[in-house]
Amino acid sequence: MISYKNRQKAISELASQNFDLTIIGGGITGAGICLDAVSKGLKVLLLDKGDYASGTSGKSTKLIHGGLRYLKQLEFKLVADVGRERAIVHAIAPYLVHPEKMYLPFKPGGTLGWHSTNFALIVYDFLAKVSKDDKKQMYNTAQAKEKEPLLNNAEINGAGYYAEYRTDDTRLTIELLKTATDKGATILNYAKVDSFLMKEGKINGLSFTDVLTDNQHTVKSKYVVSAAGPWVDKIRSTFEEVKGKKLVLTKGVHLVVPFEKLPVKTSTYFDAIDGRMIFAIPRLGVTYIGTTDTFYDKDIDAVYANAEDAKYLCDCVNNMFPEINITPNDAISSWAGLRPLIYEEGKDPSELSRKDEVFISDNGLISIAGGKLTGYRLMAEKIIALLDKDIDFPNNSTTKNIALIGGNFKDYKDVLQYMDKLSSQLSFCKNPKLEAEYLVSNYGRNSDKILSGISGIKSEPELLKSEVSYCVKQEAITSSLDFWVRRSGRMYFRIETVHEYKSLVNELLSEIFNWENEKKSLDLEAVNKEITKLLSFQN
Numbered sequence: 072m073i074s075y076k077n078r079q080k081a082i083s084e085l086a087s088q089n090f091d092l093t094i095i096g097g098g099i100t101g102a103g104i105c106l107d108a109v110s111k112g113l114k115v116l117l118l119d120k121g122d123y124a125s126g127t128s129g130k131s132t133k134l135i136h137g138g139l140r141y142l143k144q145l146e147f148k149l150v151a152d153v154g155r156e157r158a159i160v161h162a163i164a165p166y167l168v169h170p171e172k173m174y175l176p177f178k179p180g181g182t183l184g185w186h187s188t189n190f191a192l193i194v195y196d197f198l199a200k201v202s203k204d205d206k207k208q209m210y211n212t213a214q215a216k217e218k219e220p221l222l223n224n225a226e227i228n229g230a231g232y233y234a235e236y237r238t239d240d241t242r243l244t245i246e247l248l249k250t251a252t253d254k255g256a257t258i259l260n261y262a263k264v265d266s267f268l269m270k271e272g273k274i275n276g277l278s279f280t281d282v283l284t285d286n287q288h289t290v291k292s293k294y295v296v297s298a299a300g301p302w303v304d305k306i307r308s309t310f311e312e313v314k315g316k317k318l319v320l321t322k323g324v325h326l327v328v329p330f331e332k333l334p335v336k337t338s339t340y341f342d343a344i345d346g347r348m349i350f351a352i353p354r355l356g357v358t359y360i361g362t363t364d365t366f367y368d369k370d371i372d373a374v375y376a377n378a379e380d381a382k383y384l385c386d387c388v389n390n391m392f393p394e395i396n397i398t399p400n401d402a403i404s405s406w407a408g409l410r411p412l413i414y415e416e417g418k419d420p421s422e423l424s425r426k427d428e429v430f431i432s433d434n435g436l437i438s439i440a441g442g443k444l445t446g447y448r449l450m451a452e453k454i455i456a457l458l459d460k461d462i463d464f465p466n467n468s469t470t471k472n473i474a475l476i477g478g479n480f481k482d483y484k485d486v487l488q489y490m491d492k493l494s495s496q497l498s499f500c501k502n503p504k505l506e507a508e509y510l511v512s513n514y515g516r517n518s519d520k521i522l523s524g525i526s527g528i529k530s531e532p533e534l535l536k537s538e539v540s541y542c543v544k545q546e547a548i549t550s551s552l553d554f555w556v557r558r559s560g561r562m563y564f565r566i567e568t569v570h571e572y573k574s575l576v577n578e579l580l581s582e583i584f585n586w587e588n589e590k591k592s593l594d595l596e597a598v599n600k601e602i603t604k605l606l607s608f609q610n
Contacts, residue, residue, distance in 0.1 A: 098129075108256075152446060160236075171236055177229055328358055330353060341391045374409055521541050
């Protein structure tokens, strides 16, 4: 990644280069295309108008899952594809993609019953090629309540138990981009595309503004692919009227509450109050709940949970768990994102297909939208197959065999052993085990670099400062929010550390970047404003 220190020199050199492919959008899809293309020998540039994964790719339920609910929509191929893909992603990044058993209790009259779920999970295990150890289990009512004591007073008819995988969508995107950079790709955040260069009616480059300096630059490129998520139709419409298939945006909201407020023993997938289903997932000492699914037609650059969203999720939890009574006031954080789905007349948000779609404009712009986090590699392969018609690729490297840059681990057992080893080195922390899990789940074996980067006496503040310094040098952060929200996820899962250390991080970045007082104040103010927005639930 281009660090802040080297940014201006790198940008100045872009005009003299000719790229095979320029990608607009630094989310999971753009990152996947970038890695696939550069691994096949193409000269690749990726631009994002904000920070990497600051849109949809940082706001999902953070599961690499097989799409059990899509069986209801008879999306058998989708379930089979993403089921196989999640095994591949787990193999190339086991430190980022963790096995997560999912608990599925059945309420009388609910979305799923015992027999229908048993059959669905058999089909799911087959389509997703679930390993023997992870195949589904079924429980009667007594067994189900023993498995999850919070359901002791609930009216349920048993439960299912099946395999999923948990990740951090932002970290997965960042690690893909770092791996692509290591293989020769050029990637740049805070680079807003303004217009396209044309030759004989076809795109052959673009101009962009460096958001940090307000300077404009141009680059030449044989192909341009837009993987800009919710912004795809906006970019398409600069050339042509968007007809036929187009995007419809739906909003997904998640609430974070202290684990003590919702102490689920196992990640649980359960009936909502309106016939949908939602998740409650324990993580790093908190529990997060989601998601909503409602049409959205407001500002796509400012998406937050509102009062109705927060109340809905709390009501769903309270309806499922009789001993729980949470309110929006119990939330310590939240996040909200947009799903760019393909419009289908007369369908509700939850009924819309999660399939991806490729659009090719007359001027040569290739756009891709829709799809699922789990299927990012398949979406990348679809784009590369289009380019393959015109480009003789130097090699046939495939991303299913490329371990991400966080370090080679033999398997998840190897990850756990590394966590244990790291935990023993973090005895100066209040909770060494949690700290080790946090570091390894974010940075893999690069956690060693963070630990060895402590410059003073070992302490939690010094560890944090080393983590921030690592992100400045290796992960192109330019502000406190880049770190708190997208590199570390602390704004969601460890927000108490944001409250405690926001001034420390602001001071450190001010020294590194040589900020003037006004810039320093604005940086800290942005953090405080973000915390307020996450918890104000304003409509």
